Amino acid sequence: MKHGYVFEDLLLAQKHSYSNRAEILESFVCGCFHCGRTFTHTEITTYLYGDTAVCPECNMDSVIGDASGFPIEHDLLYNMRRYWFDGKPFLADLGGEQHLILPGAAADYIKRARYSSNW
Numbered sequence: 236m237k238h239g240y241v242f243e244d245l246l247l248a249q250k251h252s253y254s255n256r257a258e259i260l261e262s263f264v265c266g267c268f269h270c271g272r273t274f275t276h277t278e279i280t281t282y283l284y285g286d287t288a289v290c291p292e293c294n295m296d297s298v299i300g301d302a303s304g305f306p307i308e309h310d311l312l313y314n315m316r317r318y319w320f321d322g323k324p325f326l327a328d329l330g331g332e333q334h335l336i337l338p339g340a341a342a343d344y345i346k347r348a349r350y351s352s353n354w
């Protein structure tokens with residue numbers, strides 16, 4: 236599948252989905268990578284542990300806001316959903332080679348990327 240994101244983008248974006256209350260409140264547009272809906276932060280009424288935004292549509296703690304620096308658009312949310320909720324591998328282009336990053340293998344991928352200059 237063709238997409239405009241590298242795996243590091245998805246990992247970074249996912250980190251913005253927890254302990255994100257301050258960032259969400261600064262965001263103009265927020266989106267959920269579970270249900271794909273976008274909304275403003277004023278629609279969010281629940282923060283898990285007082286600190287992590289919960290989606291007003293599907294009640295999952297999988298919300299990111301544009302103050303994260305990521306555009307809240309379909310391609311990003313869709314690719315995140317596929318990896319974290321649908322259990323699909325992410326097709327990464329690394330140095331001109333195609334690699335499948337399997338669900339649950341993010342930590343292994345990061346280690347390999349860090350210690351190999353070929354990645």
Ligand SMILES: [Zn+2]
Nearest residue numbers: 267270290293
């Ligand atoms: Zn949702």
